[in-house]
Each structure stands twice: as structure tokens, then as C-alpha cells.
Amino acid sequence: MAVRRIEVRERVMAKNDELAAAVRGRLARHSVTAFNLVSSPGSGKTLLLERTLEALGDTLRIAVVTGDVQTQNDADRLARRTGRLVQAVVTDGACHLDARQITAALDGIDLADTDLLFIENVGNLVCPASWDLGENAKIVVFSATEGEDKPLKYPKMFRESRYAVLNKMDLLPHLQFDVDQAVSMARQVQPDIEFFYTSALTGEGMAEWCAFLRRASLASSE
Amino acid sequence: MHEMSVALEVLSIVEQHVGTESLGTVSKVGLEVGDEAGVVLESLEFCLGVLLAAAPFDSATADVERVDGDTLRVTYLEVEDGRT
Numbered sequence: 634m635a636v637r638r639i640e641v642r643e644r645v646m647a648k649n650d651e652l653a654a655a656v657r658g659r660l661a662r663h664s665v666t667a668f669n670l671v672s673s674p675g676s677g678k679t680l681l682l683e684r685t686l687e688a689l690g691d692t693l694r695i696a697v698v699t700g701d702v703q704t705q706n707d708a709d710r711l712a713r714r715t716g717r718l719v720q721a722v723v724t725d726g727a728c729h730l731d732a733r734q735i736t737a738a739l740d741g742i743d744l745a746d747t748d749l750l751f752i753e754n755v756g757n758l759v760c761p762a763s764w765d766l767g768e769n770a771k772i773v774v775f776s777a778t779e780g781e782d783k784p785l786k787y788p789k790m791f792r793e794s795r796y797a798v799l800n801k802m803d804l805l806p807h808l809q810f811d812v813d814q815a816v817s818m819a820r821q822v823q824p825d826i827e828f829f830y831t832s833a834l835t836g837e838g839m840a841e842w843c844a845f846l847r848r849a850s851l852a853s854s855e
Numbered sequence: 856m857h858e859m860s861v862a863l864e865v866l867s868i869v870e871q872h873v874g875t876e877s878l879g880t881v882s883k884v885g886l887e888v889g890d891e892a893g894v895v896l897e898s899l900e901f902c903l904g905v906l907l908a909a910a911p912f913d914s915a916t917a918d919v920e921r922v923d924g925d926t927l928r929v930t931y932l933e934v935e936d937g938r939t
Contacts, residue, residue: 641931762893
């Protein structure tokens with residue numbers, strides 16, 4: 634039987650990007666600033682968010698969507714720091730969150746009563762880089778206990794991220810971690826990346842981080 | 856690591872074309888995958904191979920072309936349905 638060829642030229646991520654654009658529109662209508670926190674497992678995203686909720690929860694209305702392969706542990710931890718609903722997405726095996734899950738998670742959040750939305754992505758420096766969730770920016774969190782060359786090993790993630798948080802700064806005296814080298818490697822792949830240096834545990838650098846979040850949230854509501 | 860998600864998305868694009876354009880049997884699915892698309896070629900080919908060998912495709916194959924940049928798209932379908 635004759636074979637005929639049909640031109641398709643359709644982007645594989647088109648459906649996700651369409652949903653992400655709709656999420657972005659929804660957030661913009663309500664002047665909500667959204668950050669997609671991406672990192673390897675164990676970089677301290679959840680503690681960073683716990684401390685952020687403690688520091689800003691009284692002045693900013695913060696919503697959180699967490700993504701994990703299994704368990705709602707992170708959402709439970711965060712829920713103890715806020716009176717607001719923390720939406721947990723259990724991906725059940727999937728290595729990243731996609732815009733479909735965020736669309737559904739937003740249905741449970743009162744966006745009119747929200748200033749700032751954090752999406753705590755699945756701990757993974759590879760896959761979440763490929764999925765736009767409708768956020769204002771991705772923020773890559775990495776910690777001083779990881780190698781300085783994380784940005785070179787996972788360039789797509791750093792290229793997609795507008796900001797980087799270097800966490801666990803309190804451990805520097807015990808580690809052979811060269812901060813300048815880490816920053817310079819990150820700038821090799823993403824020259825415009827802006828850094829924050831924090832220890833969520835001791836509170837170091839949290840004032841600058843929180844000031845940035847306040848500014849970002851104000852910028853959206855103007 | 857997310858090649859199966861990508862492969863499933865490819866399948867849903869193919870199925871949509873089959874449905875809306877009433878296409879017959881799909882024998883080949885052409886793709887372009889950029890070297891910065893964050894996709895492991897061999898892994899994607901493996902996933903597509905498994906999915907395209909099963910119903911409703913049965914014996915379709917994937918033709919994956921490596922290109923520059925972060926392109927990730929379905930480029931063409933080959934169908935056998937007696938039409939020209």
C-alpha cells in the first residue's frame with residue numbers, strides 16, 4: 634500500500650507551554666508573583682521555604698505548591714508554618730512537575746488573596762528545566778555541600794534560572810567549597826544569574842532573600 | 856529521565872492528527888530533537904519503540920533526527936491508508 638507523508642512540525646512541549654501561558658495569565662490577572670524553586674534533592678528548599686514563611690507570612694500572602702515523587706512530607710512541614718493551604722502534588726514516579734498539575738493545584742488556591750506563589754519542584758536538576766510552569770522565574774537552589782561545578786554539570790537548569798540561592802553557607806568552614814568558583818561557573822552558563830547566599834538554618838542571608846521577595850511581589854502588584 | 860513523558864506527549868500529538876484528519880495506519884513518526892533539549896536520544900527512541908509497537912500503532916517506527924539547539928518537535932507522519 635502506498636505510504637504518504639504528512640508534515641506535522643508540532644512542538645512536543647506545545648501543550649505544556651499553552652497551559653503554562655494560561656497559568657501565567659491567571660497569575661498576572663491577580664498580580665501574583667510566582668517562583669519555581671528547582672534543585673537537587675537535599676539542597677534545603679523546604680527549610681528555606683519554612684524560614685521564608687516565618688519571616689514574611691505576616692506581611693505577604695504566600696501560597697505554596699509542593700511536588701514530590703512520593704509523600705506529602707514537605708507540604709506537611711510547610712503547612713505548620715502557615716495558616717494557608719499548602720497544595721501537595723504527588724507525581725507518583727514522575728521526575729518533574731508540569732503545567733497541567735499546576736493548573737489543577739491553582740484551582741485550590743484563592744489567587745485573589747495571594748501575593749506570592751512558590752512552586753517547590755521535585756528535587757532533580759535535570760527534568761524540571763524542560764517544563765515551563767507559568768512562573769515569573771525559576772530559582773535554582775544549590776548548597777555548599779554540593780560541588781562547585783553543579784552549574785557545568787547541569788547547564789540547562791542554570792541556563793533556565795534567573796536566580797540562584799547558594800544555601801547551607803553556615804557549613805563553609807567545614808567544607809572545601811569555593812564560592813567564587815561556583816558563582817563563576819554559574820555565570821559561564823547564565824551570565825545574568827543573580828545570587829543569594831543563605832543559611833536557612835542559621836538565618837544568614839535571609840534578610841536579603843526576603844527583601845528581594847518583597848520587592849518582587851511589589852513589582853507584580855504595581 | 857523524563858523521556859517517557861516526552862514519548863507519551865509525542866503519541867498524543869500523533870493520535871490527535873490521526874483523529875482529526877481520519878488518518879489510516881501510521882507507519883513512521885518523524886522527530887527532531889535538539890542537543891540542548893534535555894532529552895537522551897537513545898532513551899527516547901527506546902520509549903517510542905515500546906509505545907509505537909503496541910496498539911493502536913502496532914508496528915510503527917520512530918525516525919529521530921538530532922539537530923542543534925533546544926528544538927523538540929514532531930516533524931512528519933508516514934501513513935498507509937490508500938490515499939495519496
